[in-house]
Amino acid sequence: MLGTADETGAAAYRPLLFSIAYGMTGSVGDAEDIVQDAFLGLTRARQAGTAIADQKAYLATAVTRLGIDHLRSARVRRETYVGDWLPEPVVVPAGAPGPAEHAELADSLSMAFLVLLESLTPVERAVFMLREVFGYDYQDVARITGKTEVNCRQIFARARQRVAAGGRAPGSPPPPARRARGEELARRFFDAAAGGDMDALLSMLAPDAVLHGDGGGKAQAIARPATDAHHVARLLVAGLRRVAKLGVSYRPAWVNGRPGAVMYDAEGRVASVVGLDVVDGVVQAVHSVANPDKLGHLGPVSDVGRLPES
Numbered sequence: 001m002l003g004t005a006d007e008t009g010a011a012a013y014r015p016l017l018f019s020i021a022y023g024m025t026g027s028v029g030d031a032e033d034i035v036q037d038a039f040l041g042l043t044r045a046r047q048a049g050t051a052i053a054d055q056k057a058y059l060a061t062a063v064t065r066l067g068i069d070h071l072r073s074a075r076v077r078r079e080t081y082v083g084d085w086l087p088e089p090v091v092v093p094a095g096a097p098g099p100a101e102h103a104e105l106a107d108s109l110s111m112a113f114l115v116l117l118e119s120l121t122p123v124e125r126a127v128f129m130l131r132e133v134f135g136y137d138y139q140d141v142a143r144i145t146g147k148t149e150v151n152c153r154q155i156f157a158r159a160r161q162r163v164a165a166g167g168r169a170p171g172s173p174p175p176p177a178r179r180a181r182g183e184e185l186a187r188r189f190f191d192a193a194a195g196g197d198m199d200a201l202l203s204m205l206a207p208d209a210v211l212h213g214d215g216g217g218k219a220q221a222i223a224r225p226a227t228d229a230h231h232v233a234r235l236l237v238a239g240l241r242r243v244a245k246l247g248v249s250y251r252p253a254w255v256n257g258r259p260g261a262v263m264y265d266a267e268g269r270v271a272s273v274v275g276l277d278v279v280d281g282v283v284q285a286v287h288s289v290a291n292p293d294k295l296g297h298l299g300p301v302s303d304v305g306r307l308p309e310s
Contacts, residue, residue, distance in 0.1 A: 010042060010055050016134070017063045019109065023129045024067030024122075025074075026087030026114045028297045034070065038062035061144045064126050068145075071122035078118070082217030084225060086287055087114040088294040089273040091262060092254040108133055110256050111275050111287040115212075116166045120159050127152050128159035182278055186252045186259035189276065189283060193236040194244065201236065205229040206282045211236070216291030219272070232286065243271070250274075255287075262298070270298045 017038060021031035038059050045052060052058050078085060089111070117125050126145055130136040131152075141156075142149045185204065192200035211232040215221030226232055240250075247266030254260065255275035263272040273295065277285035289295065 010039065010059065013056050013059055016056075017059055020060060020129065020134065021063050021067050022087075022090070023109050023114070023117070023133060024064070024125060025070055026118075027294075028088045028090060030070060034063055034066045037066055057140075057143070064130065064144050065146070068122040068126055071125065082215075083221055083223055084212050084214050085115070085118065086212060086214035086289050086294075087111055087256075088297065089255045089260075089275060089289050090257075091273060091298055092257075108257065110258055110277065111212075112277050112285055114256075116163055119162055119166065123147070124155055124159040124162075127155040128163065131156050132160070181281075182259035182276075183252060185278060185281075185283075186261060186276060190240075190250055190252065190261050190274075193233075194240045194250070196237050196241065198233055198237065201233045202229055204283055205232060206279065206284045209283055209285065211286045211288070213288045214291050214294070216293060218292055219290035221288065221290050236286070260287075270295045273298070 014035060017035045018031055021034040022028065025031055025034070041062050042052065042055065042058060045058075087109075090109075117128070120128060123145060127141055127147070130141045130144060131138070136144070138149045138152050138156075141147075141152045145152065147155065188200070189204050191197075192204070207229050208227065209229045209232045211222065211226040213221035213225075222235065226235055243263065248263050248271055250261045250263045252259065253262045253273075255273055258275050258277060260273065260275035262270055263274065265271045272288055272290040274289075275287045276283050277287070
């Protein structure tokens with residue numbers, strides 16, 4: 001087994017490892033499993049007498065390669081997924097255990113960005129994330145992925161071109177001042193939708209706003225992305241009116257580092273998570289995850305954090 005000092009040192013890398021695995025898979029549960037497998041691999045290597053000088057490098061390599069293997073095996077499932085695919089949301093709690101311990105780095109991986117990464121091959125995704133999101137140099141990217149530096153440069157250039165074509169880039173979590181404005185916008189946005197205030201809602205939506213819904217064939221969701229602010233607003237108002245009759249309530253929260261809300265059913269279970277992409281002060285995209293398979297990690301209302309009351 002690892003010694004106490006080794007265990008403590010290795011555990012310090014868990015947030016980084018989770019973020020790499022989450023960026024690769026778009027799944028909180030799969031990411032946690034991959035990180036656990038990497039730690040088990042480290043323990044077994046130590047038990048076998050293998051000298052590991054750099055635990056961080058060993059674990060980052062293990063997580064990345066496990067992520068590549070996972071994506072290769074999951075590709076068929078993704079191709080047959082029912083409806084729009086969105087990642088499992090990382091919801092930031094207020095001082096509670098769970099996904100929040102990973103949130104600082106995972107916040108850089110917005111829902112929109114993770115969806116865009118789906119267009120990359122597993123190796124392209126690994127190279128792009130390690131270089132662009134986590135700041136590894138090409139020598140380290142090559143060592144982690146088992147490719148040459150020259151090949152990694154080529155892979156990165158190709159991946160960056162494809163990502164740029166999608167009009168998205170990995171964003172950093174907003175600074176405190178912008179974060180506060182995001183919280184206030186989210187409160188006004190969901191209040192307007194719940195109250196049926198179309199004028200207020202339209203004033204907060206970009207003209208070309210998009211609504212994405214992921215029900216996975218297991219929960220009600222729109223079959224394809226809805227475009228145009230008026231269409232999006234009508235769907236949001238109708239949707240919140242419908243679920244309100246079923247006793248569903250909502251509380252603002254941070255979703256993948258962006259303002260949003262968690263919807264709860266009458267028994268306090270998470271019914272859906274909604275994240276907002278805010279650009280230049282207006283909502284550019286709405287991402288709603290209702291597939292119950294992607295919400296189980298959040299637990300009941302008492303376990304999921306929310307923004308403090310104003």
